[in-house]
Amino acid sequence: MTPVTWFEELESLLPGRAVRDEASLAEASSDFGRMIARRPAVVVRPQSAEEIARVVAFARERKIAVSSRGQAHTQSGQTLNDGGIVLSTASLSRKISIDKARRTARCDGGVLWRDLVTAALAEGLIPPVLTNNLGVSIGGTLSIAGLGISSFRHGAQTDNALELTVVTGSGEIVTCSRERNRDLFDAVRSGLGQFGIIAEAELALREAKSSTRTYFLLYDDLAKLMQDTRSLMASDRFDYLESWCVPCPQGFRRMGGEPTAFAEWFFPLHATIEYGSEAPPDDTRALSGLSYYKHVHTEERPLFEFAARLEPLFWLWKRGGYWANAHPWMETILPWDGAAAYISQVLAHYPPHALGGGHVLLWPSRGTTSQTPLFMRPASEFVMGFGILPGLPKEFVPAAAPLLDRASDLGFTVGGKRYLSGLVHFDEGRWKAHFGEQWPKLHDLKRRYDPDGILNPGVLPV
């Protein structure tokens, strides 16, 4: 008689949920980074916390790796494994229930933020913080942090989570919140899927206003942009602040004896006010005292269109091939003092063509609006996020990666912390530099909640 393999056992334990067809395995072997390929033995598509718990108990007994996977928009293989189980939460995305009176939403962990926004807006509500890409899962962003252009007011998405239903690495289903099982609540938020799988989340919502007005401002001087964004954050004049660094290529200059491409960099700032039935914003007041080089445009949009404002860009990326390219994204969060010097130095040495079809993000925020313990950020009152987000043919990655790794290391030297969804080439020293005093705690949490180390092995050296 042919012996029954563990994946056949799993298939019979969860008929129809555990699959091994070529299309499912191929899809689960890659992520948005398109730099790493790992092929699992089985993809499981659970429908409930109980089904997740059965998978985890099964895997624990046999010491099989379980990688949780939302939409796999991470870029360094965080959702991948070789020969284990990929637990795809895309199947866990039916429940979205809005409590208008309490201003909360209860959702399955695999729900996409876009679907939550649609359901919440129908009740006149909206999540306080949205990522630029709404096509990602609630469980996925809560496991990293979930930053948005209103984070300077409302923190990360993890700060707006109220209660989570989690399946731990020991296979237990636990409800946790700030009041209940706080240790687990603090471990899974920004916990990189290391301590449990978020099956369900209760999230805070706020009242939504119907319209937005965005001022498209262009700066030719990073110091002026930083001065203005800092005073705008302090005054709460705008509801959203979104910024970039854009290169104006200047040709080649000699560096180290080699002709090297370089650019003059400019800094767009999109400053947005959300408004409802009250009078529209007063433009003169909104823009008074700001030191931009040019007011390029003013855009009026309904709130949903504003929340989904980057979808036309993502559509162009998909059409133009950028989406299918490799994405060695490097994002760091810098203390405000020192950010301008760091950014200027990195940009001066970053040849614009090394971005491929990508862009460079700036994310002015407050360092004090997030209280998520494992979302590491500098301890300063204001912080500046800086992200180099290239999209390149895979064969160009070996040339670009050292530049990005150097920028990452330089960030640590000025007190920066990395955003961990991107290109993470860390040895143990860098992990320690990133997690600082939380580092020993991570080991304790891992022993407690995932004693056999089956959840997302290989991502963190714990």
Ligand SMILES: Cc1cc2nc3c(=O)[nH]c(=O)nc-3n(C[C@H](O)[C@H](O)[C@H](O)COP(=O)(O)OP(=O)(O)OC[C@H]3O[C@@H](n4cnc5c(N)ncnc54)[C@H](O)[C@@H]3O)c2cc1C
């Ligand atoms: C075009 C684009 C724009 C982006 N913009 C932003 C932005 O504005 N702000 C921002 O913060 N990020 C942004 N990101 C990064 C993105 O939000 C994160 O990578 C996020 O994790 C993606 O969600 P996901 O569903 O794809 O998660 P995945 O990549 O599938 O998973 C992320 C991590 O969480 C784990 N995980 C997934 N689901 C669960 C679960 N239910 N329980 C426990 N662990 C789980 C995974 O194992 C993995 O380690 C962007 C990414 C892209 C590609």
